[in-house]
Amino acid sequence: MVDVRGLPVVDIHAHPFLNPGVLTPEQFTDMTAFGGGSREYMEEGGVAFSGPVNAELQRVKRETLYFKRMILDLAAYFDVEPTIESALDARNMAIAEGYREYVRSLYADAGITTIVFDFGIPLPSLDISQVSNELPVEIVPIFRIEPLIAELLKQDIGWGEFLRAYDDAINDALAHGGYKGIKSIIAYRTGLDVSPLSRTPDQGMQALDAIRRGLGGGSMKKLRDHLLCRAMELAMEHNVPMQIHTGMGDFEVNLVMCRPSYLMDLLRFPAFRGCRVILVHTGYPYHREAAYMANVLPRVYVEVSEGIPFASSAAWDIYDGVMAMAPMNKICYGSDGYKTPEIIFSSAKLGKQALADVLNTQIERKMMTEADAQSAAAAILAGNASELYGLG
Numbered sequence: 123m124v125d126v127r128g129l130p131v132v133d134i135h136a137h138p139f140l141n142p143g144v145l146t147p148e149q150f151t152d153m154t155a156f157g158g159g160s161r162e163y164m165e166e167g168g169v170a171f172s173g174p175v176n177a178e179l180q181r182v183k184r185e186t187l188y189f190k191r192m193i194l195d196l197a198a199y200f201d202v203e204p205t206i207e208s209a210l211d212a213r214n215m216a217i218a219e220g221y222r223e224y225v226r227s228l229y230a231d232a233g234i235t236t237i238v239f240d241f242g243i244p245l246p247s248l249d250i251s252q253v254s255n256e257l258p259v260e261i262v263p264i265f266r267i268e269p270l271i272a273e274l275l276k277q278d279i280g281w282g283e284f285l286r287a288y289d290d291a292i293n294d295a296l297a298h299g300g301y302k303g304i305k306s307i308i309a310y311r312t313g314l315d316v317s318p319l320s321r322t323p324d325q326g327m328q329a330l331d332a333i334r335r336g337l338g339g340g341s342m343k344k345l346r347d348h349l350l351c352r353a354m355e356l357a358m359e360h361n362v363p364m365q366i367h368t369g370m371g372d373f374e375v376n377l378v379m380c381r382p383s384y385l386m387d388l389l390r391f392p393a394f395r396g397c398r399v400i401l402v403h404t405g406y407p408y409h410r411e412a413a414y415m416a417n418v419l420p421r422v423y424v425e426v427s428e429g430i431p432f433a434s435s436a437a438w439d440i441y442d443g444v445m446a447m448a449p450m451n452k453i454c455y456g457s458d459g460y461k462t463p464e465i466i467f468s469s470a471k472l473g474k475q476a477l478a479d480v481l482n483t484q485i486e487r488k489m490m491t492e493a494d495a496q497s498a499a500a501a502i503l504a505g506n507a508s509e510l511y512g513l514g
C-alpha cells in the first residue's frame with residue numbers, strides 16, 4: 123500500500139494572498155467558491171441583488187461537492203462538527219490567536235512545504251516579501267505575461283520600444299526579481315491555437331501597428347501569439363519552465379479554445395522543443411489529451427490544479443486519466459488556491475487521498491510495483507516540481 127501521509131507537498135500553482143482575518147460563513151463562502159456568481163455578475167445581468175438573490179448564490183456555492191469536502195477537511199482538522207458554522211468558529215479562533223502559527227500548523231498537517239505563486243492574480247500584484255513574511259512555507263513566485271502586455275498597450279510607444287520593454291521586464295523579473303518561471307493565460311484572451319510562425323519579429327510589428335491604427339481584426343491575437351512565442355524563447359534562455367493555462371477556468375474562459383490540443387503545432391515546432399512547458403490544470407476536462415502530449419513531447423508536463431480541488435470527486439479520474447499516458451516524472455501536483463489558506467490545505471488533503479487510491483489501484487491492476495508507486499507518489503507531490511523549479 124502506498125503511504126502518502128508523511129510526504130511533502132509542493133503546490134505548483136496557486137495565487138498569493140495576505141491574512142484575510144476573521145470571516146463570517148458568508149464571506150468565507152464567497153471567498154472560496156470557484157463559481158456561483160457574485161453581486162456584480164447578477165447586477166450586470168439586470169438582476170437586483172436582494173436578500174433572496176444573495177441567499178440563492180450562497181446556496182449554489184455551498185451545494186458543490188468541493189465546498190462540502192473543504193468543510194469536512196476543516197472540521198476534521200479542528201475536531202468539530204462538520205458544519206460551516208463550527209468549522210469557521212474554530213478557524214476564526216485560531217486566526218485570532220495568530221495567523222502565521224495557524225497556517226504553519228494547517229499546512230504541516232497536509233505536508234505542504236512549498237507554494238509556487240502566480241503573482242499575476244490578484245492585481246495590482248502583491249509584494250513578494252510581504253506574502254513570504256506572512257506564510258511559514260517556501261514561496262516561489264512566477265511571472266505572468268498578460269498584465270505586462272496590458273500595461274505596455276496603454277503606453278504610447280512603437281514596436282521597437284514595446285518589445286524592448288517586454289523583454290526587459292521579463293529578463294529583470296527572472297534575473298533579479300526572484301521569479302522562477304513564466305506563466306501565460308492566453309487561453310483566456312485569444313485562445314490556444316497559436317501558430318509557431320507567430321515567432322517571426324515582423325508579426326509583432328505588424329500587429330502592434332494595426333492595433334495603434336485602430337484596425338482591430340485579428341491584430342490583437344497576432345500580437346499575443348507573437349509575445350507568447352517570445353516568452354517561451356526567454357524561458358529557454360533563463361532555463362525556467364513556462365506554465366500555460368489550459369482547460370477550465372473562471373467563467374470568462376473560452377471553454378472550446380482552451381483545449382490543450384490547440385497547442386500541439388506550437389509545442390512540437392523545432393524552435394520550441396527545448397522549452398519546458400507545463401500544461402496547467404492538465405487541460406481539465408481534456409486531461410487525457412494533455413497527458414498524451416506529455417507522453418509524445420519530451421519537455422511537456424501536466425499539472426493537476428483546479429480539477430483538484432474544484433472538480434471534487436474528479437480527482438480520482440484526473441490522476442487515473444493522466445497516468446494512463448503521462449510519464450510519472452512529468453505529472454505535478456497543484457491546487458490553484460487563492461484568497462485564504464484553506465483552499466490550498468483542503469486541496470492537498472484531497473490530492474493526496476486520490477493519488478494514493480489511484481496508485482494502489484495501479485498496483486492491484488499489476489501496472490506497477492509497490493516501490494514504483496511509492497516513488498511516483500513522492501515525485502508527483504513534490505519531486506517533479508522541485509526538479510522543474512530547481513528547489514531545495
Ligand SMILES: [Zn+2]
Binds near residue numbers: 135136137240458
Ligand atoms: Zn490559477
